[in-house]
Amino acid sequence: MKRQRDEQEKMDIVWQTPANPPQRHDYIFRDGIRYVRPYYFEFISHAKNRWAGKTIVDLFAEEFKGRPHDYYVSAVKAGRIQVDGQIVPVSYVVQPSQKISHFLHSCRHEPPVMALNVEILHQESDVLTVCKPASVPVHPCGQYRKNTVVGILQAEYDLAPLFRILPLFGRDE
Incomplete structure (x- = not known):
């Protein structure tokens, strides 16, 4: 084994x-x-209206509580979380309907x-x-x-x- x-x-x-x-x-x-x-897999979501105005890190930390805030900070910095196919800073503010991708390997x-x-x-x-x-x-x-x-x-x-x-x-x- x-x-x-x-x-x-x-x-x-x-x-x-x-x-x-x-x-x-x-x-x-x-x-x-x-x-x-x-392999890494791209999980795709489109920003809901309630997500608009939140930073990308705060959005993930509030909506996807399975991982700590620090994980989302490092994922955004590493480009594993992207908006509309672009790497964004941790301070990026999400707009409605944007494509948000999260590349995961662990699962x-x-x-x-x-x-x-x-x-x-x-x-x-x-x-x-x-x-x-x-x-x-x-x-x-x-x-x-x-x-x-x-x-x-x-x-x-x-x-x-x-x-x-x-x-x-x-x-x-």
């Missing part, structure tokens, strides 16, 4: 935003398990899944039928972003964007 953690800590960390689909090099396969390389170690293929059974211009492995969630949710059927299809088959995936039960061999 320690060896696996040491190997994962040596992996390069990548930036991931909703606009960047998963790539083949995002995955590591070991002993029948599919792992995702650690983006996705759980591994079984390293089974997502097999494409049939493909038409607007319909894709696949055989989904049991351990892989379909859509990004919770701790999963890349270790999903959608993420794997994007990485392995360059199929993006994908919308409305419906499960089908049973399969004729």
